[in-house]
Amino acid sequence: MRESLSQVQKRYLIASLVLLAVIAVVIAAVLIFKGKQPQEKEVEVQVQKEEKQEKELMKVKLYFLDGEENVLVEEEKEIEKGKNERDSIRNLLSALFEGPSSPQLLSAVPEGTHLRQVYIIEHVCVVDLTGPIASMASDGSSAELLAIYSIVNSITANFPDVRSVKIILDGMERETLFGHVSLKDPFFPDMSYVASQQ
Amino acid sequence: MRRFLTLIFLCSLLLSLNLKFRYADHPDFTRFVVEGDEEFVYDIIRQDDFTIDILLPGNASWENPAGESKLLQRVEVNRAEEVLEVRLRFSKAVIWSSFTLRSPFRLVLDFRPRPVSPKIKRGIVRTIVLDPGHGGEETGSIGPAGTKEKDLTLIIAKKLRSILRNSLGVRVILTREDDVYVSLDERTAIANNAKADIFISIHFNASRNRKAKGPETYFLSYKATDSAARLQAYRENMALVMPPEDIKIPTDVEMILWDMAQSQYLQQSSRLAEFIQEELSNLIGVKKRGVKQAPFKVLMGALMPAVLVEVDFLSNPEEEKKLLDPEFQNKIAMSLYRGIVRFIQFYQR
Numbered sequence: 001m002r003e004s005l006s007q008v009q010k011r012y013l014i015a016s017l018v019l020l021a022v023i024a025v026v027i028a029a030v031l032i033f034k035g036k037q038p039q040e041k042e043v044e045v046q047v048q049k050e051e052k053q054e055k056e057l058m059k060v061k062l063y064f065l066d067g068e069e070n071v072l073v074e075e076e077k078e079i080e081k082g083k084n085e086r087d088s089i090r091n092l093l094s095a096l097f098e099g100p101s102s103p104q105l106l107s108a109v110p111e112g113t114h115l116r117q118v119y120i121i122e123h124v125c126v127v128d129l130t131g132p133i134a135s136m137a138s139d140g141s142s143a144e145l146l147a148i149y150s151i152v153n154s155i156t157a158n159f160p161d162v163r164s165v166k167i168i169l170d171g172m173e174r175e176t177l178f179g180h181v182s183l184k185d186p187f188f189p190d191m192s193y194v195a196s197q198q
Numbered sequence: 199m200r201r202f203l204t205l206i207f208l209c210s211l212l213l214s215l216n217l218k219f220r221y222a223d224h225p226d227f228t229r230f231v232v233e234g235d236e237e238f239v240y241d242i243i244r245q246d247d248f249t250i251d252i253l254l255p256g257n258a259s260w261e262n263p264a265g266e267s268k269l270l271q272r273v274e275v276n277r278a279e280e281v282l283e284v285r286l287r288f289s290k291a292v293i294w295s296s297f298t299l300r301s302p303f304r305l306v307l308d309f310r311p312r313p314v315s316p317k318i319k320r321g322i323v324r325t326i327v328l329d330p331g332h333g334g335e336e337t338g339s340i341g342p343a344g345t346k347e348k349d350l351t352l353i354i355a356k357k358l359r360s361i362l363r364n365s366l367g368v369r370v371i372l373t374r375e376d377d378v379y380v381s382l383d384e385r386t387a388i389a390n391n392a393k394a395d396i397f398i399s400i401h402f403n404a405s406r407n408r409k410a411k412g413p414e415t416y417f418l419s420y421k422a423t424d425s426a427a428r429l430q431a432y433r434e435n436m437a438l439v440m441p442p443e444d445i446k447i448p449t450d451v452e453m454i455l456w457d458m459a460q461s462q463y464l465q466q467s468s469r470l471a472e473f474i475q476e477e478l479s480n481l482i483g484v485k486k487r488g489v490k491q492a493p494f495k496v497l498m499g500a501l502m503p504a505v506l507v508e509v510d511f512l513s514n515p516e517e518e519k520k521l522l523d524p525e526f527q528n529k530i531a532m533s534l535y536r537g538i539v540r541f542i543q544f545y546q547r
Contacts, residue, residue: 138336140404176495180401
């Protein structure tokens with residue numbers, strides 16, 4: 001009885017061992033085959049992350065006020081490229097509001113001007129500003145126009161998809177910036193405020 | 199999914215839009231309203247000066263137009279294939295502006311007779327409106343020594359008024375006589391109500407560059423006026439990112455003035471700007487590059503040749519000193535006067 005039992009047991013044992021071996025081989029094969037692909041993907045993801053950490057820079061033209069003539073002049077700067085156009089415009093405006101690198105130039109917007117928000121609606125870029133630029137009730141037309149076109153020209157020169165720029169202050173539409181020029185419509189770039197390059 | 203969309207499309211055809219049309223004369227304009235029980239798309243097309251077509255969705259049903267008007271003589275509604283065409287015929291040449299309202303959705307069109315003869319009549323300049331910039335709590339720019347723009351503009355305007363009255367015998371109106379606040383719209387309205395032939399807004403400039411110097415004379419820019427329709431589209435889009443109560447929908451009057459008023463006088467305005475700029479440049483002695491265009495709010499609604507003069511830079515310490523001298527102020531007024539006379543003579547020929 002014992003022997004017959006042990007024979008039966010042996011058969012079962014062999015059969016189950018074979019079965020286990022087959023299953024193990026199949027599982028191993030599947031794991032090896034599939035396991036390779038995710039590993040490759042992980043490597044790719046890591047490469048992308050490394051690229052992002054390096055932060056892509058872009059060269060932009062910014063428009064500042066000349067210290068001699070009352071006109072805007074171009075200065076090149078490098079800004080961090082955002083993850084989309086809106087982000088990049090945000091970076092560009094921060095660079096513009098920081099002021100020029102050259103000591104011969106002045107900022108055309110009042111110091112302390114801050115960006116609240118940027119929206120892009122079709123080809124209109126809406127910039128929402130705050131700080132002294134929003135609280136200054138009145139100043140000269142020239143100060144007003146040069147502040148406006150320093151912003152408008154800087155955005156449109158570097159982002160060709162943006163055709164015009166609408167300025168709002170503290171989240172609200174305002175009649176004028178400093179008492180003269182209507183802010184109702186978006187502004188198209190105007191290079192007549194920029195010094196002609198000789 | 200596609201079947202589902204097709205179903206929705208068919209349902210929307212079956213549950214068609216219902217439109218009502220009504221119109222009435224108002225003191226200043228004739229209003230035509232298209233009211234829908236849901237939002238609809240539309241297009242407005244000018245066939246000629248007397249005929250305006252409104253294109254509406256072809257699946258719409260409608261009730262007969264109701265209203266009475268002297269200006270709007272006939273309303274015809276025709277279904278042409280996929281489009282419902284509403285043709286409006288007017289007794290006079292018209293200009294229009296439009297905007298939309300919600301709950302219920304309405305398309306509102308305002309029609310006004312087109313202003314006749316935009317040119318100044320030969321040799322007739324009867325009324326000149328001078329606008330001393332700023333005033334009251336709005337000081338304008340302030341010079342390094344503390345001179346306020348609002349005071350200088352009033353001094354020059356009063357001096358210029360007496361020269362014009364004595365030499366030309368014309369009626370001269372100032373938009374303010376004292377140190378008071380007057381809104382930009384009010385200033386333009388004063389000129390329009392006086393049926394002025396010339397409007398001159400007088401300012402003193404300022405720049406963050408303290409060396410800036412010299413006169414600049416502005417007239418309204420063409421570019422800024424190029425599309426009321428786009429402005430409207432923009433406003434509708436803005437509703438997606440801003441709470442609607444924060445978006446100021448332009449009133450019909452604003453829209454139409456923006457669209458039409460000053461744009462008819464741009465040629466004369468640019469001429470007036472050139473003459474004034476030349477005379478001031480001769481006095482202050484800076485190169486001529488000074489006639490410029492910008493979307494100045496105070497010029498937009500003006501129904502006459504209109505310019506804004508920035509006499510000189512108050513932010514420049516040397517110029518500020520000169521500007522405080524009464525003798526120099528007389529010279530400024532004389533230069534402005536000569537510019538105006540040259541303009542009048544130019545159109546008298």
